[in-house]
Each structure stands twice: as C-alpha cells, then as structure tokens.
Amino acid sequence: MRTTIEEVLEAAGIRGGERPVEVLRDGFPSYVIRVSTTTFSGCPTVIMKACPHSSREPDILLCLDRAGFSVPNILDVRQGEGFRVVIMEDIGTDALHKHRDPEWYMRAVQEIAKIHKRFDLSMSDVVAPERMPAISGFPAGLAAILPRYDLDKWTGAVREAVDGTVQRLKDGTYRGFTPAEIDALVSVLGSLATDTLSALGDRQESYKRQSSATEPSAQTLVHGDFHDGNVLVRSSPDRVICPFAFVDWDSARLDSGFFDLVSLYDVAERMETCRLDPETMIATYLDARWPEGGRPSFPAAAIEWHRCRMLRAWDELRWFSTTGDDFGDRVRREVAIIQRTLSAL
Known part of the structure; x- marks a missing residue:
C-alpha cells in the first residue's frame, strides 16, 4: 500500500x-x-x-x-x-559519528550492553513470556514479536548470500570484474560458505557443552543496525543522565549482543569516522554487560567477536544482492572480512 x-x-x-x-x-x-x-x-x-x-x-x-x-x-x-x-x-541531529572520539564510542558500547544485559534470554525472568515487560498489543511479551536468529536462520542467510552474489556477478550488476575474476570469486564464495557452515556447527556443539551464564553468544535483544549514525547524542543537561538515544530499531531481533558491537566497529572503520580498538571494545562490553562477574573469558568473547563479524559480512552480501545496485567494491571488502575472521576462528 x-x-x-x-x-x-x-x-x-x-x-x-x-x-x-x-x-x-x-x-x-x-x-x-x-x-x-x-x-x-x-x-x-x-x-x-x-x-x-x-x-x-x-x-x-x-x-x-x-x-x-x-x-x-x-x-x-x-x-x-x-x-x-x-x-x-526531538533530540536533534547530533550523531555519534560527528564526535570522532573513541571515549564517546565506548560510552555507547556501555549503554547498548545494559540493554543486552536486561534482555538476556539466558536469564530465567526473561524467558518466561508472562514475566516480560508489558507491551501494548503483544501480551506474550517482547520475545514473542522478535525474529530469533539461530543456526538454521544463519545457515539460510549464508546460502542466500552465495546464491544472490553469484547471480549479481554473472548478470553484470556488480561491475568491474573480469570473467576470470568472477569465476575465481564464485569458487571462493563456495569454499567460504562450506567453511562457515562447518564453523557454525562446531560452535553450536561447543555452546551445548557450556553454561549459558558464561556463553558470550547467549541471545538477547539486538538493535540489528547499530552504527554511529543511529546513535544520537543528547544536549545538556540531559546528557549527564542519559547521554545517547538509539534510533531505528526496525532491524531488531534476538541474537548475540556482539552483533551490535561489530556493527558499530565495522561502519566506523569503513566510513573512517573513528579509529576503534576491538580489544578495548570487547573489554568495555564485558565490564558493562556482566558487571557482577561470572562473565565469559576474554578469549571466548574474542571468538564470538570474529564469529559475529563473519556472519555480519555474509548478511551484508545477502542484502547487497537484493537491492539490484552495484555493490562490487563492497563485495570485495566483505569477502576479505569473511576470510580474515574464518582464519581467526
């Protein structure tokens, strides 16, 4: 309509x-x-x-x-x-990307971590629908209205990304590739998809053997498009109480909170708005989401960072292929990210 x-x-x-x-x-x-x-x-x-x-x-x-x-x-x-x-x-248009200060980005990491902590599905009082926060029109609670991204969902997304990217390469939507480059990239995508799905399966088995309380991939409410353009900075005096307002929640879902973390990092890196250190981001996030202790180890959190960054790159490829636009340069970037993160895993 x-x-x-x-x-x-x-x-x-x-x-x-x-x-x-x-x-x-x-x-x-x-x-x-x-x-x-x-x-x-x-x-x-x-x-x-x-x-x-x-x-x-x-x-x-x-x-x-x-x-x-x-x-x-x-x-x-x-x-x-x-x-x-x-x-x-009306908060205005003062977005985080205008500040270019890593300290401001770390404050945003702390704030999104608080949301992830509150809606962590490993917490018993969040799992039970009748104990979820009341939402008009959705008596079953927040969890009931959000898509859940699990192994099957991500498996489908990876396969869609491969099929869609191959189609766009072959039909000429993505320009700037020679026939030989297209053939090579198609082969690389197939191999990367196989390795990705294998890594996801292994990760799923590892998750089953661990306590959900210390599992960094535990599902929570994820923004889904968390970048420095969707983080508005409040003006004084409101800034002291609540420095940010996160907008554009239409991509929200239930998934690992690390997706919001890597999204903030990836967009800032690609747009060159702020130079961020992944280790500092991970440490800041762990402190804010698990302030009472009982948190995942840093190595486990680093692995989850790479897993989420890899899957985010696949999801970018999937989305590019649905637009009909020329994302040839971005395809090269996301494929390189998948290769690097797979190596880290």
Missing part, C-alpha cells in the same frame, strides 16, 4: 497550521518527519516516524522507553490505516 505524508500527519492528529518543518526520511514505509507542534510535549518540535502495521519498532521503542533505556522519549503511538505513527522527542 502507499501512504502519503498528509495521511501520516492526519493519523497523528496534526491539522491546520501545524506543518512539517523538515522531512528527514521520505518514502513510506519509513517516513521520518520533524513537526512544529507543542501538543505532545510542550517542546517546539517533535519527531514522527511512520511504520507499517507489521513493524515491531513501535513496541520495542515503547518497551525500552518505559524501562528507562537509551531511546528517545516516546510521547504517543497513533494508529493509521495500515500503519502506526510513533511520536517522540
């Missing part, structure tokens, strides 16, 4: 002289609009995000906001025809 900005504003109750100040993201299903109105918060502007009715993001934002985590304050959620509008505080 097609939804216009006017329909989004009407669903939010914005009429008359109140008009959009700025369209931050144009094109349903993900309009993001800054609107001039004091109706909801007394502030001069608010942010409105339109989500398809099937989207889990409004419920995740409501849950995290009520629990006091690092997301924008949710002022209301309004129902439209086939979509919902999340009305939230």
Whole structure:
C-alpha cells in the first residue's frame, strides 16, 4: 500500500497550521518527519516516524522507553490505516559519528550492553513470556514479536548470500570484474560458505557443552543496525543522565549482543569516522554487560567477536544482492572480512 505524508500527519492528529518543518526520511514505509507542534510535549518540535502495521519498532521503542533505556522519549503511538505513527522527542541531529572520539564510542558500547544485559534470554525472568515487560498489543511479551536468529536462520542467510552474489556477478550488476575474476570469486564464495557452515556447527556443539551464564553468544535483544549514525547524542543537561538515544530499531531481533558491537566497529572503520580498538571494545562490553562477574573469558568473547563479524559480512552480501545496485567494491571488502575472521576462528 502507499501512504502519503498528509495521511501520516492526519493519523497523528496534526491539522491546520501545524506543518512539517523538515522531512528527514521520505518514502513510506519509513517516513521520518520533524513537526512544529507543542501538543505532545510542550517542546517546539517533535519527531514522527511512520511504520507499517507489521513493524515491531513501535513496541520495542515503547518497551525500552518505559524501562528507562537509551531511546528517545516516546510521547504517543497513533494508529493509521495500515500503519502506526510513533511520536517522540526531538533530540536533534547530533550523531555519534560527528564526535570522532573513541571515549564517546565506548560510552555507547556501555549503554547498548545494559540493554543486552536486561534482555538476556539466558536469564530465567526473561524467558518466561508472562514475566516480560508489558507491551501494548503483544501480551506474550517482547520475545514473542522478535525474529530469533539461530543456526538454521544463519545457515539460510549464508546460502542466500552465495546464491544472490553469484547471480549479481554473472548478470553484470556488480561491475568491474573480469570473467576470470568472477569465476575465481564464485569458487571462493563456495569454499567460504562450506567453511562457515562447518564453523557454525562446531560452535553450536561447543555452546551445548557450556553454561549459558558464561556463553558470550547467549541471545538477547539486538538493535540489528547499530552504527554511529543511529546513535544520537543528547544536549545538556540531559546528557549527564542519559547521554545517547538509539534510533531505528526496525532491524531488531534476538541474537548475540556482539552483533551490535561489530556493527558499530565495522561502519566506523569503513566510513573512517573513528579509529576503534576491538580489544578495548570487547573489554568495555564485558565490564558493562556482566558487571557482577561470572562473565565469559576474554578469549571466548574474542571468538564470538570474529564469529559475529563473519556472519555480519555474509548478511551484508545477502542484502547487497537484493537491492539490484552495484555493490562490487563492497563485495570485495566483505569477502576479505569473511576470510580474515574464518582464519581467526
């Protein structure tokens, strides 16, 4: 279905002289609009995000906001025809990538680790649906509305990545490859996929032999697209209490928390916004997620870092192939990451 900005504003109750100040993201299903109105918060502007009715993001934002985590304050959620509008505080556009300071990035790592700690599925009070935080429209709890990325899910993602990348190489979507290079890359992808699936199987067996309390791959609520553009920095004085607001939760799922860690690292590295040290990130994350002790060992956490970085590269390849765009240069980068991380495993 097609939804216009006017329909989004009407669903939010914005009429008359109140008009959009700025369209931050144009094109349903993900309009993001800054609107001039004091109706909801007394502030001069608010942010409105339109989500398809099937989207889990409004419920995740409501849950995290009520629990006091690092997301924008949710002022209301309004129902439209086939979509919902999340009305939230306007934090501005000061994103983490503008700061280029490793200390700020480590503070973001600490904040996302707190969310991972709260929603760790190895904790008994999170597993039981009736004891999950109440979410409007989802009485079974947060875990019931999130996709769970397990061995079968990732096996399928790797195979889709191989098939899709091979197709795009052969149909010429990814330009800049000679026929010989295409043949070589197709062969490499097949070998890497075999090695990846073997490594995943071995990791699964290792997980079964360990206590879930010390297993770094224990599933939790994962942002899914955690990078320095989706980490907004609050202005003073709010910064002292809660320095960040994490936005764009539409890719959230249940998975290893290390995926958010490697996502933050990979995007900063690729965009050259900040030079980050993986060991410092891992140590900071372990301290924040397991502050009472009983944490995974650093070597086990480092292995999980490499596993998640490898799988994230496969998922990037899978996504590239669905767009129909020329991601030839990025394909080379992600294949190199898969090769390096497999060697580390």
